[in-house]
Every structure is written in C-alpha cells, then in structure tokens.
Amino acid sequence: MGEYTGRIEIARPPAEVFAFLADVHNMPHYLPTVTHVGPLGHHGDHDDVAVEGEAGGHAYRNDGWMKAEPEARRMSWGSHVLPDYHGMLEVTNAPSGCTVELRLSLTPKPEVAERLQREHGTVDHGMRLAVERTLGSIKACCEQGGMDPGGRDAPRSADDLPDSRPFGSSATLNPDI
Template sequence: MGDYTGRIEIGRPPAEVFAFLADLRNMPRYLPTVTRVGPQGHHDQHDDVAVEGEADGHQYRNDGWVKAEPEARRMRWGSHTMQDYGGSLSVTEATGGSAVELKLSLTPKPEVAERMQREHGNVDHGMRLAVERTLGSIKTACEKGPAGQEGDGSSADDLHDSRPFGSSATLNPDI
C-alpha cells in the first residue's frame, strides 16, 4: 500500500473551506468522476455513503464511510470493500486563507498501476501528480466566484485533470 500526501493554500477562510468539503453533495464539483454521493446510514463512528460515477469509461458504485470532525476541521474516509484504501483531509489556517492537506493510502489495482507506469514512469510519481491535480481542483472549486468566474485565474482544466485521482478518492473499485 502506498501513502501519498499533498498540501495547497486556498484564498478562503478555513471554516468556509471545511464546510464546502464536508458537504458531500459538493464532491462532484471537485472530483469529476463522481456523479452522485448519497448517505447509507449512520453509525456512532461515521456516516456510511454510496459513491457512484464513471472513470475510464466504466460506471462504478462503491460503499464506504466518511467521518467529519468539524471541531478539528478534519475528515477521514475509507471503503467497506477495499481494505487497503483510506484517506484524510484537514483544513488549517494559512496566510491569506486556508491550507488543505490531503493524505491517501491505497494500492492501485494492477491495470491502473500498469497505466501509471506507462504514462508517468512509475506509480508513485503518477499518484503524486494525481494528488496535486486533485488539490488544484479543490482550490478551483473553493475559489470560484458566485458568477462562475475563477477567483484566482486557475484553469478550469484543473477539474478535468483530477480524474485519475478522483476515481480513487471516490472509492472506485477499479483502482
């Protein structure tokens, strides 16, 4: 299993950024492979969720869990079917707004690992790039102005570029 981390600063207050990310209905705005996220019940420790979407031309659905810790501005998640998959996200104060730190633990499926090896030279490099693109996508979604204008000049292509990570971040069984 690989562990991957990344950090990005966002020009919005930490409470606003965390509220946006903790609202699972916003997930399709920064993970384009996701088409739908829905609650599946509540346990003492976490909320069960179902995630649906499309990645690499394949529809997927996976059941997992998300634990939001608003007082710490932290979220943790995992899969009920993929024991080697999990992650966390934390939002802290930073100069000019917030910092988001993303941690992901997973072992890509063999076909995904082969593709990353082919496209990026090795799996770790491909995963690091995917984490960076996903953080860029989160930044774009959080800083987007009310009229659909970009808040910082980020490219809308950032949303498209997060697809490789988006499928794994959303419990896609294909990774």
C-alpha cells in the same frame, strides 16, 4: 500500500472551506470521476455513503464511510469494499486563508498500476499527480465561485459551481485505483 500526500493553500476562510468539503453533496464538483454521492445512514462515529461515478469508461458504485470532525476541520474516509483504501483531509489556518492537506493510502489495482507506470514513468509519480489534480480542483471550486460570497459556511447551488473535470481523474474516490 502506497501513501500519498499533498497540500495546497486556498484564499478562503478555513471554516468555509471545511464546510464545503465535508458536505458529501459537493464531492462531484471537486472529484472528477464522481457523479453522485449520497448518505446511507449514521453508524457510530461515521456516516456511510454511496459513491457513484465513471472512471476509465466504466460506471461504478462504491459504498464507504466518511467521518467529519468540524471542530478539528478534519475529514477521513474509506471503502467498505477496498480494505486498504482510506484517506484524510485537514484544513488549517494560513496567512492568506487556509491550507488543505490530503493524505491517501491505497494500493492501485494491477491494471491501473500498469497504466500509471506506462503514462507517468512510475506508479508513485502518477499517484502524486492525481493528488495534485484533486487539490487543484478543490482550490478551483473554493476560489472560483464554489463558495457562498456572503461568507456563510454553505456552498452555493450546484449550478453555480465550476466543473472540476478539466483537472483530470481523481485519486481520492476512484475505485479503479
């Protein structure tokens, strides 16, 4: 299993950024392969979610879980189908706003590992680039019109959010990895 981490500073208040990221309905705006995320219910300390999208020309659906801890500004998630896949995101204070740190644990499928090796030299390098693209996408959504200008902890409507797809494929919810 590979462990991949990254961090990025965002010029927005930490509570505002966390509220945006923890709302499952916003995920398609910063995760390029995701087209729809919907809640499936609350179970114990987490929410079950259904993630739908397209990756590598193939549609997918993956049921998983997500746990948001607003007081710690931390979010964790995983898949019910892929037991070795899970991640965590944490939003902390920074002088210019906040820092978002992303930690991802997964083992890419053999065909994906082969493609990453071919395209990026190593699987680890390809995965690090995917994490960086995901963080860049989050930054773009938060700083370029994806947050409420009034400072409230709520995103604007989906029509007002920038499309993250120019940042490439996402490692964080892509079931093909």
